[in-house]
Amino acid sequence: MSPMARTAPVPAATDPAIIRNFCIIAHIDHGKSTLADRMLQYTGVVKSRDMKAQYLDRMDIERERGITIKSQAVRMPWELEGTSYALNMIDTPGHVDFTYEVSRSLAACEGAILLVDAAQGIEAQTLANLYLAMENNLTIIPVLNKIDLPAAQPEKYAAELANLIGGDPEDVLRVSGKTGAGVEALLDKIVRDLPAPVGDPDAPARAMIFDSVYDTYRGVVTYVRVVDGMLHPRERIQMMSTRATHELLEIGVSSPEPTPSKGLGVGEVGYLITGVKDVRQSKVGDTVTNLAKPASESLAGYADAKPMVFSGLYPLDGTDYPVLRDALEKLMLNDAALVYEPETSAALGFGFRVGFLGLLHLEITRERLEREYNLDLISTAPNVEYEVTLEDKRVIHVTNPSEYPTGKISEVREPMVSATILAPNEFVGAIMELCQSRRGVMGGMDYLSEDRVEIRYRLPLAEIVFDFFDILKSKTRGYGSLDWKADGEQVADLVKVDIMLQGEQVDAFSAITHRDKAYAYGVMMTGKLRELIPRQQFEVPIQAAIGSRIIARESIRAIRKDVLAKCYGGDITRKRKLLEKQKEGKKRMKMVGRVEVPQEAFIAALTTDESKDKAKK
């Protein structure tokens, strides 16, 4: 066993040979943060008494959901056979929506710990990230976590991991982040097995940005991995994609609190502060160089974040619109992937059309807006971006059904994804049925172990953004996992279904669907609205239509009685208070023509049944 390092290597004066850069690839609840916490404790960078569970996950939402949204890097000393090493642990976001950020975190490392729950086995996203790591030529250290659990099956899953990455099941480490068992051995193995970083100390400086975070007090904190040369405080740096220049106000390492240093050299990982206020000026994947002695070529792999899923966000209370606008502006400082523009809905008033990387990104953003800015929001059903070519050859990009052109359309193209689903083999039939009902085309299927399969499908993105994952989970009793990535586009026979209340079109309920599914959507939505909209003083017809053709109809009967029978002396105060409450309730109604529609109806109509159940729990 190694002791805690007596002397830690000093940043800016550390030989690359004693540096080890690694990340942890793991599924959401497989114990990555607990293991990371244990490493911080054993290497002495966090005193045991200061330990707060999941030290690295800073945001409340992250802590509650047990997932990491924003990665960070921590420098830890570790001594092996008399030499003190500097270990940089780069924390990676653990969700499908953040694949690009994960790829940049991986690119900053020489090795990765593949961490898998010994009771559950590998999940689809972990597998996808593992493939990503292997493509980046990272050295993989397979580790089974939670071996203290009674349900752990280390032999079975060690075989699965060995099968995936090659090697012997005996080489799979077994640890428990909870008890600390095996963690010191893992730290030793990192030093022994992972290659040291290689770079040219005399070349012009090149450092890759793998994360940037907005801090209220310090502005944007940029996390980098130095590849060549060296960065120093006070010198001017340049972002190679935008050519923007900044003064380096502070440079240092996290251990885990920010500690300024005299610079960062080859292979080192740390942070930069330049005083900029917007993470868009420090883009993940971009290369930082020295303005006075600039590199000629930037590091490979840079790409702009591209929103895939769009949803309208509207404040329940129209007067909150400025609050929502300011909140989005602030969130954008910290989220380079977030894009938005103002939008007006006849039914919902003023709001924003917001683009997200995926559904989780949408959910997290919405939750943060509601929690941190005290907003009540309606989010419209998520949409993908369609490319519509009109007969006059004009091309329109549609992210909102209400923008769908009414004129003659020659072609509509929709974005496609390639999806990977992992599940026990008993669910293969159910999964195939689901994917086929979502217009999927099977790409292949492999056995990971004797009872677990990997199924690959190509699907329209629109078919998986709404409720696909929820249904997959319920059809596989929670065992199914999903990963997807963008995979081009296809021409499809799509139509827009409009929903009308008393003949008035309600834009928020319109949907772009495949022609074969338009009828089902119309029946579902009109039926839902009939349940959700209270009876009015007149009959309210609800219709679903493609263009002028009605495809489904329902009707809400007129209310016949709305009066309190008795109103004597003792009833008056109670009756008045009820009236005031009803009056207040009326303010929360949206008027569609003459029909009063409660906000709750919008929320419920735009929510799937599965996610409603989830909200109840």
Add this chain to the structure above:
Amino acid sequence: MPSVLPLGDPAPADGLLPPQVLDGVESRKFGLYVHIPFCAVRCGYCDFNTYTATELGGGASQDAYASTAISEVEFAVRAMGASGLPHRPLSTVFFGGGTPTLLPAEDLARILTSAVGHWGIEAGAEVTTEANPDSVTPESLLLLADAGFTRVSFGMQSAVPHVLKVLDRTHTPSRVPLVVQWARDAGLAVSLDLIYGTPGESMADWQTSLETALSYEPDHISAYALIVEEGTKLAAQIRRGEVPGIDDDDHAAKYELADQLISAAGLNWYEVSNWSRTPEQACKHNLAYWRGDDWWGIGPGAHSHMGGVRWWNVKHPTAYANRLGEGVSPAAGRETLDAGTREVERIMLEARLGTGLQVDALDKVGRHAVAGLIADGLVEPAAAFQGRLVLTLKGRLLADAVVRRILPE
């Protein structure tokens, strides 16, 4: 009155009223409500503040209750005088419950005599008591008439035995024509109370009840939709699925039938749930509630109103008796309404009346809503052109919705 008291401000122990009650006092009539919190049996649908005979003791017992109520009359006289209110004779008196006639007629007479002794009473004043058909005799009704009662309101509820059973009413339907005749013989005006929409009541049942009630030729009929209040036995039975729930469409159809049959029998609606043979036979005491007059409510849980100040007594008869025994106001809480709130109440209450409300007293929002209400068939166009908003039959069934449309923003 409903048993759940509102939340309000604390009421002062001396019962003194704020100066605002003096504004416009000359134009307001003064009435007295006396709550008798006793019943022989507690009905399954009832959430009123009432107790069976054996439940209470001390000053709250049936025997001592008249004296306790009289001590509140005396308290009221002192508090109103000390608040600077001028002396006003009683315009209306109403004994409600509970079952007032569970007390000996002498006790009711004694309370009335005490009140009249202190305040005096207008010539031709209306003095009503509610009564259960089970708990009156020719003698007791004569005694009440001699003491000054002018009117009796019988809780008939239904003429159909299986409906009465669901309501836990104990009287036999055949007793109703008898007691009506006795009351007539004693010189009392007669009102009948009916309830519709009881679980299990068919449209034919309701028609039977209406036709039976009308065959007794009452001067006045009240017909109420059954309200299932939280915490009642009936609410629990519905929740457990033992009896069917309440259906608003059924209520609406039954209200329409009631209005049709009662009107055909020569009575006219003057409030959403009330019909009288002549305008003079409308219940003046209830009209005083709806027109914002002053009244003092005697008894546990009773509500009072004076010039925009509303208060309500502690609910339990024992607590009530103890307060009065200590010379302290029995009020549990009160609220002082500002001008805007009084206006909301005025619109809410007057809209329910056959005389309707003055259109030009509404604010701009309310006045502008009138055209739409006519278009929707909710208010009478002819009355509206003469400046009064009067509900149509459809409008009466949707009265709360109409009120929401004409209230100030």
